[in-house]
Amino acid sequence: MPYKLSATLKAHTSDVRALSSPTNELILSASRDSTTICWQRSSAGPHFTPDNVLRAGSRYINAVTYIPPTPDAPKGYAVTGGQDTIINIFSLEHPKDDPDFSLLGHTENICALHATPSGTIISGSWDKTAKVWRNFALVYDLKGHQQSVWAVLALDEDRFLTGSADKSIRLWQQHKMLQTYIGHQDAVRGLALVPDIGFASCSNDRGVVAEIRVWTLGGDLVYTLSGHTSFVYSLSVLSSGDIISAGEDRTVRVWKDGECSQIITHPAISVWTVSSMPNSDIVSGCSDGVVRVFSASEDRWMSQGDLKEYDLLVASQALPSQQVGDVKKNDLPGVEALLSPGKKSGEVKMLNNQGIVEAHQWDTATSTWHKIGDVVDAVGQSRKQLYQGKEYDYVFDVDIQDGVPPLKLPYNATENPFAAAQRFLESNDLPLTYIDEVVRFIGKNTAPVDIGAQGEEYVDPYTGASRYRSSGSAPTTAPASEYADPFTGASRYRGTPQAPSSAIIDPLNRTSRFSGLVASTGSVPLPKTLPVVKYVTFKQANVNAMQAKLFQFNEAIRNEISTSSLALTPEEITGLNETFYYLSRTTMSPPLTVSSVPTSSHISLIARILERWPSSQRFPVIDLSRLLAEFCPKAFSTPGLKETFLKTLLKASEWDSPWTLPLSKPRDTNTLLMLRTVANVFQEGSQVNDAWLSQLLENLSQAPYTALSKNLRVALATVLFNVSCLGLSSPLAAPLRNQHLRLTLGVLESETDDPEAVYRAFVALGNVVYFNNKTDNNIFDSSQISDILQCIRALPSRFKEDRVRNIFEEIATML
Structure with missing residues (x-):
């Protein structure tokens, strides 16, 4: 049976960039509207409703994955990442305002996540690294790619695949790179495990070379799948072993035995992501903010009326001529051309219907032509552009002078043109006096694009x-x-939800679980944590x-x-x-x-x-x-x-x-x-005068620590941590440093049961000790060093987390 629309999920207000569909009842969707939505299947049929809305910040969410149930999270965890550079983890049992865990380590946009059944997470980022996390702490830094890591795949607990904008795929054993797979002509965007063979990869390969490649782990290319007419963004594998793919040509394609068996065209500019459910239903996420479910099971199809309405919506879209090739209207046949069957699935036929150029696509599964849109000269950018491994709506060539290669000006339609112009001028050492001219150039060469149904205004359910x-x-x-x-x-x-006492969480801030601390296995080097210089706000x-x-x-x-x-x-x-x-x-x-x-x-x-x-x-x-x-x-x-x-x-x-x-x-x-x-x-570039800071620390020291709730203790420890960050960039005067040290040691000595408060205060102390060690100023006298050592020796026995023990070892080594 062919795949047909089963459910339309509307709630997001911007592009859906990532999906996970781990069970037949659960879909996780991540969006540029800064939310992740948990969709639960209705017991009455194929319909899904928003069960929870997870907000982990105010910026784009670009990646999502799922960790299966554990005793602490009977419904499993949702793992999200995006422009905030933070990996946030939410228990789906009783989702709270704040994530249960927040993992720090990446320095730029997180664009890929995957997790093993046991909860090991691998993440990919624009910072050119992939990172492996176990027990919510960093265990491996995978460094070697020359550009952004756009795709990640955990094969098991110790083997990982990464795909990059440098056009390569790499296989890692723990932190060691074992093999590099070369063949794609542009950025690798998606990876998927193919049982009994190896894995599949897709990329930004263009036009006739827009290929999906299937590899053995040994590096042999088994076969390629060609048919997409633009970038291929996402891959998944059905329970049958068939591959599904999604891309910039508005389609999801089903590949069976090396051939395209069905094309599902969407009423949107891009199909960013595709996922398979255990029952082999297909889930897609698009630029129109809509999540759609398609099924090959007739009992899960929408009504005939709804299916017809969807086909009409697809047919009403305007296609840029770049997507379907050069168009000469007078040379095109009329509607009688649709009487002849297509030669293969995905074949596009253009015809002249009373002066309107229409594009129709042949569907082998139904043996019919489907109208996929009216062809126009252009509707703005039809493809995302990559520049230095990062994604932009436009990348302009700017000629500065004759005989000199043009400079690249990257720009996203949603950003402030002045910010883009300033970035361009500064990166090329050009005078800022040109900023108005560059802004005018951007305005002249960009125009808004509006294709496809937009998501309905989102109301938090x-x-x-x-x-x-x-x-x-x-x-x-x-x-x-x-x-x-x-x-x-x-x-x-x-103000802040209470967390179970067993959870190690940041109940206040989505960006501040300090990570990267877990016991090393074998000879794997453990990443250093200190100093931590990024303020928590x-x-x-x-x-x-x-x-x-x-x-x-x-x-x-x-x-x-x-x-x-x-x-x-x-x-x-x-x-x-x-x-x-x-x-x-x-x-x-x-x-x-x-x-x-x-x-x-x-x-x-x-x-x-x-x-x-x-x-x-x-x-x-x-x-x-x-x-x-x-x-x-x-x-x-x-x-x-x-x-x-x-x-x-x-x-x-x-x-x-x-x-x-x-x-x-x-x-x-x-x-x-x-x-x-x-x-x-306290934030980057902040100026805090000594009198204000001294008064603040004096006031904070007056409250009895035992009277503070857990949330207040974590908040107080966060202030102490931010003061330590300030001290790294603007050395504190001795009286202020002593005040801060006394208050920090007081927190560490008084805290008995909250590991997050201890950890933040411990890192604050570590930053101060690091500053002393790096500058060789000997800012501590012998009695202060004695007090520090006496205080920290007791912490690993009271708080048995690896991250606490590792900070202890770093501080003790420096002292």
Whole structure:
């Protein structure tokens, strides 16, 4: 039976770049809309509904894979990666706002993930490396490719395949490269295991050489599959052993016994990804943001009406002439040409239907011609372009002077033209005075493209438009202990979800599980961890929901006689709206330029609100401060403002009040968001004066550590870690360094059960020791070295994780 449409899954608002379909009931889809959606099959039939929406940041998600169930995760884990350079892992049993694990190590976009049944993960990145992770820690760095690693495949626990933009495929045994496979003419984009043979690979090979290659592991080319007319992006293998492929020519193709047995054309520019289910259904993800399921089982097909509607949608698309070759309208036959059968599946026939050039494709499975679109001269870029191993919508040749080869100008349609122009000029050592001319060139030579049905506007099925959380989303039903909004139960706010005590998680930030620490096996060298120089900041934002919550609170305050005098003034409302507008644009992916940037007056406005609003209604205002510290640090640059605002934050969170346990939920939430805000003050290029930092460390040391919840402890440790990063780039004065050391050692000595807080504080200490060792300044006296050694000796016995033990060994070696 031929494959026909079984289900259409709409929820994403941008391209679906990666899929995993590990069971017949579960599909994981990753998108450029910065989400991963878990789709669950309805018990009533072939339909799927969004079960969970996972948000691991604000940038594109380009890769997803699945780890089968474990005792800690009875439904398994979803593993995601993308432009944030972080690998995030979510338990599907009870997904939380924040990932259960976040793995750091890559320095550029993560574009490929694969996992073994036991949970070993391999990742590929634009940073030219692949990395292997076991027990959520780095075990092997696979280095050797000359350009981006676009495809990865774990053959077993110790053997891995990687495909790269350098046109090669490599086989690795642990961290050692065993073999290189050469044959593709462009970037290798996909790999798939072919049982009893070896593996298949696909690439950006163009035109008549757009090939899928099937290899033995020994390096022999078994056969090639030709038929795609543009880049081939993705491969998978059905349970029957048949290969399926997807590409830039809008098709999914089914290959049986070395021949194309069926072509499934999509109403989109690109089919980015394809995946097979255990029941041999096919899942595709496209540039139109839609996930589609196709089945060869008639009982899972959509209704005849739906199938006809889909065919009409495909037929209505406009095709660029580049996709189907040069077109001479007057030389084309009429519709009578469709009476003759095609010679092979995938054959494209163009005809002149009353002045309109139509493209029809022969389908061997149904022995019919299918209209796949109307041919136009062009509709913009029909193919993605690669430049230095990275993907762009356009790569222009720019002539600078006669006799000199043209320079390459890469550009994505979604990025700011000024940013692209500046990058081009700086990389080629050209004067920035040319920036306006380059921007005009980009504008003249690019145009928006709009082909295919766009995804419907996405509405979070769990939180709705009005739900506000400081980051992410979660199911509507909250634990009984959750802090509920006193005005609307449906809009309850969770500062941070609690994690099972056995989980090693970062409950606050999606970017900060320090990884790369696991026991070495055999002679494999363990990657060094110290120093860790990348600041951990809290960037997640739901600006619209935050704005709605703040103004909802304001209305409640205004309507209550006893608090009406505390309500916002018209000037404050105007200032807040300006701030929210700026943040809503800046936190987009990619960010949009806003001419009006918040200033010190906006910070002073927020401080006034914090000083007078009730404790239970301060949290969205403090969280607004967190975003301003991250995305608009210059607003705090007025002399004295940062010190004044710190005092306001500490008072608003009741930091200096008696620490009577248990802390009230409003106080715990406010304190958590205050620490997040402070952590965001420290970032690349930040300038922190000694007086402010000294006051901060003094205040932080006054809270009894045992009174802090686990979430607060991790937040405090994050601040200490960021201070250590600052000390690596801008050496701290001795009094500040001593303050930081005392507070860090205090955390390490007091922490008894939370490995994440210990690990962050431990890395903070390691950064300080590294600085001392590298600069040979001997910044520690003998008593401090004794205190450090005495403190750290106890940690490996209290926290038996390999990452803790390895940091201990690195610090002990340096001391």
